[in-house]
Amino acid sequence: MHFRKLAAAAFAIAAMAMPVAAQDFIAGIPRNEALIIQGPAAQNAEWFNLWAPGGGASTNGNQQLTADTLWWINPEGTGDAAWTNALASDKPVYNDDFTQMTVKLREGIFWSDGVEFTADDVKYTVDTQIAHPGMGWSAPFTVNVESVEVPDRNTVVFNLKAPNSRFHTLFTVRWNAAWIMPKHVFETVDDPLTYAANPPVSLSAYVLHSYDTAGNWVIWKLRDDWQRTSIGMGLDKAPDVKYVVYRNAGNPDARVIEQMNHNLDVINDIAPEGMFTIARDAPDTTAYWFPGFPFAHPDPTLPSVLFNHQVAPFDNKDVRWALALLIDIRSVAMGSYRGAANLAALSTPPTGSAITDYYQPMQEWLANYEVNTGTRTIKPYDPTTAEQIAALVKPQWGDQIPSDPTQLKAMFGEGWWKTDAAAAGELLQKAGFTKNGNQWMKPDGTPFTIKLMVEGDAIPTLARAGTIIAQQWSMEGIQTTVDVAGPTNGQRLGGGDYQAAIYWTVETWGGHPDLSFFLESYHSDFIKPAGEIQPPRNLTRWQDERLDQIIEANRTVGFDDPKVVELGMDYLKLAVEEMPFIPLMAYNKFAPFDTTYWTGYPSAANPYAASGPNWSNLRYMIVALEANATTP
């Protein structure tokens, strides 16, 4: 009796379940008009105000698809091609002492509710945020801006409180920037900090279609008047992508499954093994940044071994160099990325324009660079790392690994430091360390042990790198344990509450040689005593007069001045000499694309936009995608 009822119920459920594959994946929206992107699990799903705290830096499409500002930089681009004038019609114009910036705006751009975009919106954006501390860009505006003038509806003049040759970068999108507020909307709002902006008014080509109140998905729709936007103006035909779906696709395993089920076109990040699985099981329906191994897209951030310079003995550059020479970078590359790592010996990410601006020109200098170990000098640089890694991964990937060293360098980086335990030992002895059996003792006679902090869960590849480096150090007599900080990672780094850590402390424009993006905050003025929280850069608390001089010089040259590259090189050389942190590699992101419905994704060969849905310039990818002709 009971069994029969149960069986009937099970059958009914199964009957309901069977058609799920045949059914539309998204109710009411044709799959071949929608691009499905990995999005976040939103907590405040009904919140679309980009300017309130927590509202900016959204990864649900709001800033990527509806926001716009004056200029964009493609982190993958090089030279002039990396620069895009968006709402501005031209590059910024500064006066001679960099206390005034004038911007010309484009005409014919409209908000999605039909109101025209004008200079008043720009002025309103600045004034409102200054008036409301706590809004996203309130602080930088307050620090920099004396006043904003609008001589005519297409011109904005910013009068600055002090000279600042990089003021325009506040309005230049790499990942995000100060988005322009719709004046006509916010004017009617009592408190811009508590206004949800739901639905948001769009200044870009897409507009909110619908969203999940539980925060699992948001759907954006192509504007009917997509041509009246800065991005639309440049297009010669309507984008094929009519709908953009940001969906929370779950943990990395679920993401892989969903892509292989063709329910997720764009993945933001998965582990290398997940990537390899897709490459193995779905090679015909997937595209990657590199056509084969190492697949990954290098983000312009620089995972490094950070040392807290306020904690002895990490204030000693010989110790830092010794630790660098104890690292076998090939194992680190294999352990963290299964070899798919883009190695970096210089203290700037090996991506975008940095390759041609810094890495390639400095190879010779690196090869000849000498380190004095106290007893002798060595030349630690090894330009053949790429070939060595290629040899390691060849058994697995075979023909996908080219033999041309230039191609290999594009995949695995230009080179890195040779492992040299002997030299490292000499450096440690130079710093007053002694070896007791297989254990290094600090000058004070206590064992040299290290706690190496990693984030752990959200950035697994760095945790993996951490464990392998810890093992290498431990085997050489420096007991190292890996400490998972989880959500407290950022704070502990900011507060100087660590000895050593694996994280990034350098990020760049990617598409521009200017290093002010991170370098500005490395000035010793901003260094706090141990235990106090610092701005989230210069996490190593590296203090050096020569560095201050470079920073101060950089402030006085223009953004596109050739001197920028010279100063950049000065910084890079100083960083090699001091080794304030050990740069390891670019942050490689595995972001495979499903080509079942869409083609024309960016790649290393055609890097017209960044790979990965978090980047705002993904919007350039979305409008460029083409429907796959072979899809029914």
Added chain:
Amino acid sequence: MDGFAKYLVRRFFQFFLVIFLGVSLAFLITNLSPVDPVEQSVALMTSFGATDPRSVELMRQALQELYGLQGTILDQYVSFWGRVLRGDFGPSLSAFPTPVMSLIMSALPWTIGLLTLALVLTWTLGNLLGALAGYYRSNLLLKLSGAAIMALHPVPAYIIGLVLLLALGFIWPVLPISGGAQMNLQPGFTFDYIRSLILHGTLPALTLVLVGIGGWFISMRSLVSNIVTDDHVVYAELGGVNSGKIFSQYVARNALLPQLTGLALSLGNVFGGAVITEFLFNYPGVGRLLIQGIYRGDYSLVLGVTTMSIISVAVAVFIIDLLYPLIDPRVRLG
């Protein structure tokens, strides 16, 4: 005063005392948490942009003020209770300025729906099988299913969920593996929506059932094996009462009474969410909210969820204490 009223007053006092102590403890622990919501917000707002250190300092001060995090821990404790008594947990710090209450309220229906269903299913199935296995001890089918349940019992929830996800979402992809309902489907009492809810809820619910069934099964089986030797059961057997009736009315019914208390407690715990399952299947419930809150240092949110959970467990225990005399005719309050 009448004895019952006296009992009620005492029980009420204890009820409030439990809530007061529990919530205070939770407040204390949450406030000891080193994750600083201001730093989390600052990090989020600055991590991707060009950052001017002077601005960051300014931003930090502004947020500190905005979040109302100034004052001593005692001040915050007092104002916390003031708000809780008004049913307000303040604004969420990670989803500022959305009130914590409205975050919880939007996650709660999902969690309650999923967990209540799964719990009732688990409870019913676990107790039924446990009672049958305890009563018909020589039945081979029951022995086998008992062994299967026993083997499943120690397997961690995450593994069970993962295996189900793989099996029914990938190898034989018949069920959606993520989210609470189909995208872009209008919520409402429509066939499509309800079907979608059921389909999306199946995997997480199945996980919860498989995870939870063992506990009920084992305790029920041992309860029943004790009851079958009770005089009234032996007497009914001597009286030729048919065995189906003995099983249902004499054995199972008596054994179920203590299990009801367990059910009530578990129902109270529903408000804490099913963290791992929600996390794995991306189910938009309280458990996922809680984890996000913990990760982002949103202790208003964590405290809100914890407080709700404490209150609901206390209420569940309170209610079962009051209702028990009605369920079990033998029990008298005193």
Added chain:
Amino acid sequence: MFKILRDLLRYNIEFAIGFILTLGVFLFALAHFWAPLPDTAIYLLPPDMPPSAEYWFGTTSRGQDVLWQMSAAIWNTMLFGLTVTIVSRLLAVAVGMISGYLGGKWDQVLMTINDTMIALPNLPILLLVYFVMRDSMSWPVLAMTAALLGWNYDARLIRSVTLSLRSREFTRHAVFAGMSVPQILVRQHLPYVMPVIFFTAMNNLIWAIGLEVTLSVLGFSDINRPTIGGMIYWANQHQAIIAGIWWWMAFPIIAVVLLFLGLFLLAISVNEYIDPRSRLSRMGA
């Protein structure tokens, strides 16, 4: 002691199976002290090797032998689980028996604490404690925290047993025979409470190990120490299930299941052995 073991082994098939399973897993876990490589060493073996004659349970994507990882993981996880179980049992017994026997004010205070602990949701509290402790968070500290959260429900059970024992005549008799409270609780009541302790210990152990796995899955684990949760954590970080490295997760889970079946069988047969009723009939009552 040896005789008891021999009797149990010879005459109780459940005990024999349980004993063999538990002993097998125990010996297997013990073997990690003689592992050829340190249990935290990585990339010393070829990664991702499926089970073979050379690597019985395959190797992980981190270049570790699953066999030796498992061996250490089971050891460490059981150490954690048993610590939680034993500490929480001690708490439950102490609170339950004192509350049940002394009654009155003691009972009220202890049961209010108990009810408060019951109402506290475990996971958030544990995670918050984890944050508060940070690098001083070691497995013994975590075990103590878990133990503090894991005794309350069982204390109530034990209390109710003690409560019924309190009104038995032999308790009153013991009082008039001049026995002290500890004497009465330990000598007179504990034998009756033991079955409850054993029975709840199993559930508590499962709960503790589930907790360890949950914390690991959420990213809160000491990744320097191989545990069952730690193995799952690392397997996840390498997307092992999706990548087809099933042996990384499957074997540890099978081992845990076998261990639990073993422990469960041991628990029920030992319970039968120490149960006052069966003890009495054995003694010939």
Added chain:
Amino acid sequence: MLTVVEKTPVSVEAKPVLRVEGLKAYYQMNYFGVRREVRAVDDVSLTIKRNEIYGIAGESSSGKSSLIKTIAGAITPPLRVVEGSVKFDFGGKELDVYAQRPAMKAARWKHLSYVMQGSMNVLNPVRKVKHAFHDFAFKHMGLSEGEFRAKVESHLQRIGLDPRVLESYPHQLSGGMRQRLTIGLATVCEPEFIIADEPTTALDVLVQQDVLALIKGVQQRMGSSIIFVTHDMTVHAAIADRIGIVYAGRLVEEGLTLDVFQRPQHPYTAHLIASLPRIGDTRKRVALGGKPPNLADPPSGCRFHPRCPLAIDKCKTDNPPLEARNNGRVACWRAGEMEAA
């Protein structure tokens, strides 16, 4: 003293309703290698006639409870029937308790009912009393629901219970009411045979007589037979027609109640009777020495010999058979001397 032997007429021709032959029922236990065999019922043969009350007397753990459990077919392991048979005769149809289980099950309550010791716990605590009647009796009566209810109510009224008790839960009733209720439950189908295990032990003195009268009354009205176990000799004195004395798993004496009380043939019986105190008599009673036998390791020969004042060597080695003597049966080598004494 008047010797009014007002025996209920027992037809000699009528077949006995119960025949127990050579019954042996042992507890066979094996706890972790400790093998124990308790000979709770050791070679008992007896017959019970129609329309009689047969009392079984004995002390605790003498095996009297095991005996009637075995007769009722209510044994669960480790108690097992090792030898012998228990046969009922219901309306001319013979029913072997252990050979015809399905038929036995069908006969329960219709022909054979049971009043258990400890009436406190024999009713399901979470169901109302009326459900018990329905569960036990409805199927045997062939009545409609309404008729059944009326029948039950009138039956309860006849035994002095308010029919409203049907709507109560067991715990709401007093011990006396509950015991009446179980007697009511056991007799509602008017069975031919009732097994009663210590039905008055837990009752207050004042109620005891009423309940005994009730049992006697019901039995007389229905003409059923009752086998009745109690350690209380005064209860046997009050209602039993015949008494069997059980000692250490064996029937040591059997006879008409009056005979047993006035002329006990076994030294044990004699002692039992002699040690009974009575109001108005403060003469010193001599207690029996020694301790009751352990059924797992009973004494050799006559099991009473270690405590028996009349024991001779033969008693230590040879087990006396239960033999007919003086209108009853007795198992004692020295029964002759007893008589003389």
Added chain:
Amino acid sequence: MTALLELSDVNKDYRIGGFLDRSTLHAVKHVSFTLEEEKPEIFTVVGESGSGKTTTARMILGNETPTSGSLRFMGKDIAAIRSRKERLAFMAKVQPIFQNPFEAFNPLTTLDYYLFSTARRFLGLKDKAAVEAATDKSLQHVGLSLAEVRGRYSHELSGGQLQRIAVARALIPGPKLIVADEPVSMVDSSLRMSIVNLFRELRDNLGVSIIYITHDLSTAYYISDRVIIMHKGDVVEAGRAADVLGNPSHEYSRALRNAVLPPDPVIASAIIREKLRAF
């Protein structure tokens, strides 16, 4: 004459009931009696269940406190005993015998544990030999010896033996008063009289007074010096045993007296037949 035990106007109320039917039960009402120190006697409290006899016994033992009235033992208010020391001193003088000997000894504890514990605690003996000697002496009083009891569990002995061990244990501290609550109701009839006879000997040889709580009028008659009959908390009749039980005057006492079946089939069956006719 000094009073060994003096109860004056003792009352005990309980709250009972639950949800809807809460009420106060007057378990013991206005009970007063006195036992003289110089004149040991067997004082019997007769009653059915619910008569308040057990509650009275518990109050005498100090396990319950009266709602009103006072119980004095050798001039000292029993309810006022608080400290463990005072309590031990009291327990040395007043000892209980419980109803069910199988219940009174923990089946999982050896019997000698109770005996030795008593000897150690109340006689302050530390030395093992002294403890054993005291124990053995006490066991001799009840016709047993330590050799027979040592290492035994309760299930190894008969109820009568256990009850005698219980008496022996109670005798170890040299008590003035033994409170025996239904001490023979669970003892087989063949052994019952040995316990009852033992009480007589204690009174006569050791000068111990005994409060004998029972529902059994026959044994009460057999050994008591004085008797009170309780009914629903009230003492309905009190006096010399032979008067109260032999010739009761109160209606309830008479009913109780009549309810006792004599061990004589002729009279007993006649009584039942009489009852039957009344139906």
